[in-house]
Amino acid sequence: MRRALTRVLVGTIVTLIVGVWGCAVAAAQANLPDWQKFEGKWILDREKSSENAGGPEQDEVLQITYTEPQLRIEKSQTRKNETRSATLVLFTDKRGELNKPFPFEAQREIRSTTIYEKEELIRNYTMENVAKGGRPQEIPAREVYRLSKDGMTLTIVDDMLVPPEMNMFSARRQIMSKRVYRRGK
Numbered sequence: 001m002r003r004a005l006t007r008v009l010v011g012t013i014v015t016l017i018v019g020v021w022g023c024a025v026a027a028a029q030a031n032l033p034d035w036q037k038f039e040g041k042w043i044l045d046r047e048k049s050s051e052n053a054g055g056p057e058q059d060e061v062l063q064i065t066y067t068e069p070q071l072r073i074e075k076s077q078t079r080k081n082e083t084r085s086a087t088l089v090l091f092t093d094k095r096g097e098l099n100k101p102f103p104f105e106a107q108r109e110i111r112s113t114t115i116y117e118k119e120e121l122i123r124n125y126t127m128e129n130v131a132k133g134g135r136p137q138e139i140p141a142r143e144v145y146r147l148s149k150d151g152m153t154l155t156i157v158d159d160m161l162v163p164p165e166m167n168m169f170s171a172r173r174q175i176m177s178k179r180v181y182r183r184g185k
Contacts, residue, residue: 040183042183043061048180094114141158158176162174
């Protein structure tokens with residue numbers, strides 16, 4: 001009798017532990033971001049983008065693909081029948097990345113870390129720049145990728161905080177650009 005009761009108790013405890021663990025795993029997976037929402041072809045909408053996003057004669061297309069844990073953004077810009085392209089690779093497991101910055105600077109590489117927070121993909125990075133005759137300055141920056149509720153518009157906001165000694169042309173310390181893309185076919 002005692003053995004049977006012990007077996008029932010052990011069985012019940014094991015069942016409870018497995019059940020609680022299963023619920024915890026399901027809850028954790030439910031909170032994972034859906035990176036596939038960003039996948040697809042995106043075409044720059046110059047009218048909705050800020051004035052420094054692209055140029056009046058420039059077309060820009062993003063092709064975003066996701067294969068765990070890599071989010072790959074292939075960017076092509078076409079101006080006067082000349083197309084340039086570059087690929088940005090972001091890792092969704094927070095390991096960090098090393099990419100050449102847009103617009104296609106071959107000499108520089110930028111380290112970044114990508115996170116997903118409050119329905120936004122956020123890429124934090126630091127650029128190093130040198131003012132004429134000055135010492136190297138680090139410029140903290142972030143790129144925020146945000147999808148519209150219907151998933152048809154992708155907005156990318158680039159935000160940099162420029163040190164005062166590097167602001168030769170403007171009194172603004174914060175430089176922000178907004179690129180708005182519509183989903184392509």
